[in-house]
Structure formats: structure tokens, C-alpha cells
Amino acid sequence: MCMQPEFTFLTLVIAGPKSLGRNIDVFLRPLIEDLKMLWSTGVETYDSYRKQNFIMRAMLMWTITDFSGYGMVSGWSTHGQLSCPYYMERTQSFYLQHGHKPSFFDCHRQFLSQSHPFRFDHTNFLKGRVEFGNPPPRLDGVSMRHRVENLPDVLFGKPFENQTIEGFGSTHNWVKKCIFWELHY
Numbered sequence: 001m002c003m004q005p006e007f008t009f010l011t012l013v014i015a016g017p018k019s020l021g022r023n024i025d026v027f028l029r030p031l032i033e034d035l036k037m038l039w040s041t042g043v044e045t046y047d048s049y050r051k052q053n054f055i056m057r058a059m060l061m062w063t064i065t066d067f068s069g070y071g072m073v074s075g076w077s078t079h080g081q082l083s084c085p086y087y088m089e090r091t092q093s094f095y096l097q098h099g100h101k102p103s104f105f106d107c108h109r110q111f112l113s114q115s116h117p118f119r120f121d122h123t124n125f126l127k128g129r130v131e132f133g134n135p136p137p138r139l140d141g142v143s144m145r146h147r148v149e150n151l152p153d154v155l156f157g158k159p160f161e162n163q164t165i166e167g168f169g170s171t172h173n174w175v176k177k178c179i180f181w182e183l184h185y
Helices: 021-040 066-075 141-149
Strands: 043-047 052-056
Touching: 021 066
Parallel strands: none
Antiparallel strands: 043 052
């Protein structure tokens, strides 16, 4: 019932010619404050079917974004050699020698079964390379929360847009702590 079109609504659409980048949190702050209040104390709401008031509580189930929007909301930059949000610094990406752009070519073979023929193909992927490795483990929620809690606070706005977290681009791709980590669930 709650997922029927008449019970869903779009909370936030930010139109404009330029990306907000990490400054998207300025727009998300009122939403986060409302969600905190709806989770902890709720709001008195009228039920027209039962003709009585009740305390309504609510939570954010998910966000839907494209990949660049994901980067803005999550705080993990989706650009560069460490742009994979799942495997982070454990990716096997590399920079192209002449293009100076990150490439994820041939990173996928580690996810195939150990006996898959593509793992032993040394001519159609990176020349002379056979894949014997296992995929890196994905972080669970507890490990991810620990990483995020240790991130320093980042200031927002034009004067601070070039501020970076130490190690950015070499050991991690964090640009900020995601505002959604403030929610209690």
C-alpha cells in the first residue's frame, strides 16, 4: 500500500545548470531535520478513514540518483582511479599511459569463477596477464560506519570548495561525511 503512487512523493529536485557537488547538503539539511523529528517524536496526523488522530512516524527508505548524484549525496567522489564506491581503494583500476584517465579495463575478471576460461585468456584482455586473484571483500555496514565516523567535518560554500580531506585520491575518495549518516537508523 505505501508504495502506490498516491502514497509516494518526490521530496527534493534541484534544477540548475551547475552541479552542487558536496554543497548539496545545504539543500538536504531541512529534510534531515524533518526526518530526525519524524523518527524520534513523530507528528500528530489525522486518519480520515478512522476519523481520529494518531502519531505518524516516518523514515527514509532509499534515494534514487544517477552515478554522479550518488557521488554528491554519498560523499565518495565518483571520479578518478578510486571512483568505485563498492571496492574503494581496493580496486585494480589504473591510469592510461597516454590519456592520463582512469581505466577499469580488466578489473572484472577477478569476479569470475576460478575455472572460467576468461581468467586464463592472456591475449584478449591485458596482454600476458592471467587472473588468479579473488575479488576484494565488500565492506559491511559496521565497517563503513567506522570509516565515515572518522572523517573530519567539511565546511560548505564557495570559500571552502577546494578543501580536501587528507589522503584524497591516493588512499580514499571521500570528499565529505554523508549527511544521511546523521539519521539514527
